[in-house]
Amino acid sequence: xxxxxxxxxxxxxxxxxxxxxxxxxxxxxxxxxxxxxxxxxxxxxxxxxxxxxxxxxxxxxxxxxxxxxxxxxxxxxxxxxxxxxxxxxxxxxxxxxxxxxxxxxxxxxxxxxxxxxxxxxxxxxxxxxxxxxxxxxxxxxxxxxxxxxxxxxxxxxxxxxxxxxxxxxxxxxxxxxxxxxxxxxxxxxxxxxxxxxxxxxxxxx
Amino acid sequence: xxxxxxxxxxxxxxxxxxxxxxxxxxxxxxxxxxxxxxxxxxxxxxxxxxxxxxxxxxxxxxxxxxxxxxxxxxxxxxxxxxxxxxxxxxxxxxxxxxxxxxxxxxxxxxxxxxxxxx
Numbered sequence: 354x355x356x357x358x359x360x361x362x363x364x365x366x367x368x369x370x371x372x373x374x375x376x377x378x379x380x381x382x383x384x385x386x387x388x389x390x391x392x393x394x395x396x397x398x399x400x401x402x403x404x405x406x407x408x409x410x411x412x413x414x415x416x417x418x419x420x421x422x423x424x425x426x427x428x429x430x431x432x433x434x435x436x437x438x439x440x441x442x443x444x445x446x447x448x449x450x451x452x453x454x455x456x457x458x459x460x461x462x463x464x465x466x467x468x469x470x471x472x473x474x475x476x477x478x479x480x481x482x483x484x485x486x487x488x489x490x491x492x493x494x495x496x497x498x499x500x501x502x503x504x505x506x507x508x509x510x511x512x513x514x515x516x517x518x519x520x521x522x523x524x525x526x527x528x529x530x531x532x533x534x535x536x537x538x539x540x541x542x543x544x545x546x547x548x549x550x551x552x553x554x555x556x557x558x
Numbered sequence: 559x560x561x562x563x564x565x566x567x568x569x570x571x572x573x574x575x576x577x578x579x580x581x582x583x584x585x586x587x588x589x590x591x592x593x594x595x596x597x598x599x600x601x602x603x604x605x606x607x608x609x610x611x612x613x614x615x616x617x618x619x620x621x622x623x624x625x626x627x628x629x630x631x632x633x634x635x636x637x638x639x640x641x642x643x644x645x646x647x648x649x650x651x652x653x654x655x656x657x658x659x660x661x662x663x664x665x666x667x668x669x670x671x672x673x674x675x676x
Contacts, residue, residue: 367615368591373649375589375618376669395676401624406631427629432620437672444589444618461588461630464651466661466669493660537673544670551663 366398369439376443378540379462381450381487382471383479387499387530388447389431391471394536396433396445404429405457428454430461445540450483458490467543468494471530473501474508477516484517495524495546497539586634591616591649605636606645613646 380388392400406425431447446462448454468487470480480496487494498513508516510525519525526542529535593616598607605626612625623633640646652665 368617370593370615372591372616375587375591375649375651377589377651397676401621403620403624404629406629432624434618434621435673435676437669437676441668441672442589442591442618443669443672444620446588464587466666537676541670541673544666544673547660548663548666548670551660551666554660555663 368436368442371439372436372442374441376437376441377446377462377465378443378543379446379448379465379468379492380471381448381468381480381483383450383473383476386471386473386476386479388449388471391469391497391499391528391530391536391539392431392433392445392447394531394533395435395540397436398434400431400433400447402429402431405461407453407457426453428457430454450479452482455486458486462492465492467547468492469539469543470494470496472496472498472513472517474498474513475501477513481517484519493543493547493550495526495539495543497526497528497542499530500527586619586637586648587651588620588630589618589651591618592622592637592640592646593617593649594646596645606640609636609640610645616649 380391382388389400404427406427428449428451430449433445433447435443435445437443448462470483470487472480484494484496496513496517496519498510500507510527513519514525524542524546526539528539592609592613594610594613596610598610602610605628608626609622612622619633619637620630622637623630626633626636628636637646637648641648652661
């Protein structure tokens with residue numbers, strides 16, 4: 354994660370002055386599943402890293418290191434950017450699926466278009482929690498299975514769907530997070546899904 | 559691209575940058591785009607000056623945070639100062655989505671079109 358060299362320009366590649374609408378899509382998944390790689394594959398800038406702090410009081414049931422006297426804890430995340438046209442710009446966030454992150458969901462990702470749950474078939478368990486939290490926040494999502502070359506056993510999407518107890522209406526897609534077209538297809542799968550949902554909703558009086 | 563974490567273990571630093579203020583109106587969205595309305599002036603707080611330089615072209619809240627290497631919370635406070643003073647203007651994301659949390663299909667169509675063309 355975050356280790357591949359990149360030819361992408363830095364943030365200093367400015368947006369057009371007509372840019373007016375920022376949009377968000379969040380990629381969640383366990384450590385090392387390829388979130389940053391996927392973001393990098395489609396981003397027009399080199400992914401940047403930023404963070405949010407929260408006070409212990411805001412953490413609720415989080416368990417800070419008892420040896421530490423720190424009154425704050427930090428959640429770091431990466432993001433990249435895609436200019437969709439001269440007015441609309443999509444920010445793509447790679448976010449850790451760990452428990453404390455979800456306390457910040459509303460503060461950081463309210464109004465997000467939708468989410469991609471990135472799955473490593475060697476560690477399917479990692480994404481149960483993410484799926485549970487997205488459902489809780491009523492955030493539409495798709496599941497993308499990042500195929501690693503060294504996969505010993507190749508589970509089919511059907512087997513993974515079953516393992517995740519994923520409802521039939523949630524789209525699943527295979528991908529190679531390193532490949533630009535493949536990463537793009539993941540995003541298109543998500544937005545297609547959102548579009549279908551929006552059309553169905555608008556058709557209902 | 560790994561960078562040194564900000565000194566979250568030292569809340570004094572964050573207190574200094576924000577002047578210890580903590581107020582409402584700092585709920586700027588991560589992807590609200592900011593645009594400078596003036597140039598930095600001499601004697602201006604360095605973080606404010608840096609933001610005005612960055613936002614000569616539209617720049618999202620999260621980009622400002624990454625560039626300044628400060629937590630989002632702190633950047634929201636700095637931006638609220640500049641907004642109040644009319645030194646930057648904000649281009650907010652489109653109105654809150656409908657009840658079910660979905661944006662309208664027209665917007666999604668534009669997103670799809672954009673993604674297919676990148």
